[in-house]
Amino acid sequence: MVRVLLVDDEELVRVALQRILESAPGIETVACDGPEALGLTRSTAPDVVLLDVNMPGQDGFSVLRELRALPEPPSIAMLTLLGSDEYLDAALRLGASGYLLKDSEPPLLIDCVRILAAGGVVYAPPQSRSVMGARINAPLPAPTPAKPRGLLTGREYEVLALLAAGLTNAEMADRLGVGMSTVKTHIGALKRKLNAPSRIAIATIAHREGLLELPSTR
Structure with missing residues (x-):
């Protein structure tokens, strides 16, 4: 419901x-x-x-x-x-x-x-x-002191790639074989680590910073 x-x-x-x-x-x-x-x-x-x-x-x-x-x-x-x-x-x-x-x-x-x-x-x-x-094409806000590349875990990179591809939480959970609550937790972590207020902002920063070019590792 x-x-x-x-x-x-x-x-x-x-x-x-x-x-x-x-x-x-x-x-x-x-x-x-x-x-x-x-x-x-x-x-x-x-x-x-x-x-x-x-x-x-x-x-x-x-x-x-x-x-x-x-x-x-x-x-x-x-x-x-x-x-x-x-x-x-x-x-x-x-x-x-x-x-x-x-x-x-x-x-x-x-x-x-x-x-x-x-x-x-x-x-x-x-x-x-x-x-x-x-x-999306506007200048990004000032980056946080810590570099996003060193902050994200392998699983967070996987969630980042799926989010940037436009998948919903349910689709990401199914693709990764995890629960919806786990996906929401990872998205919350991405918002904090990338200083991004929304899913659109996460995807924008990911593309701008070249984060999607990195291989996912656990």
């Missing part, structure tokens, strides 16, 4: 999204507005959070920062009516796993939730490709 937390200040939007998602088998939802998001995330442990960008009092990006600071944050996708380059770039910088439009077709929304729950990333607006390309 995929657990989804819907965070939006408009009740009509929350109800509409709940009806769409719960029409699909294997998805259950809980809904709230911005101030309740952190508490509900802690108490319900959702797999996916769909988070409205524009909310009065506490905007979606401030909620995103709070959720990303949790020890085991869920997969978070920003949800908006505006396909804004600025918003998309902010979502990438803050480590969101997705950026979706509220008027997305219901089948697309359901598919995106399943991809997010499996550890994938989804950026649905038409301009996402160009914005993400610009983000």
Whole structure:
């Protein structure tokens, strides 16, 4: 069962999204507005959070920062009516796993939730490709004092290569013959060691630093 937390200040939007998602088998939802998001995330442990960008009092990006600071944050996708380059770039910088439009077709929304729950990333607006390309080609942040090449284990290199190839957590677990929790642990280690806030950032750093050219050794 995929657990989804819907965070939006408009009740009509929350109800509409709940009806769409719960029409699909294997998805259950809980809904709230911005101030309740952190508490509900802690108490319900959702797999996916769909988070409205524009909310009065506490905007979606401030909620995103709070959720990303949790020890085991869920997969978070920003949800908006505006396909804004600025918003998309902010979502990438803050480590969101997705950026979706509220008027997305219901089948697309359901598919995106399943991809997010499996550890994938989804950026649905038409301009996402160009914005993400610009983000990936932008200068990297200052490197951490320790060299990534000497920090990663052989298994972490394997996970890094599969992540950069676009595999989901479930696909990586199947390929490596390990559990999903083990894959998540390795991804968490990669984020810490590479100083990367998201899966996209991990893959970007891996390509830029030439880490994928190294042979995997245990």
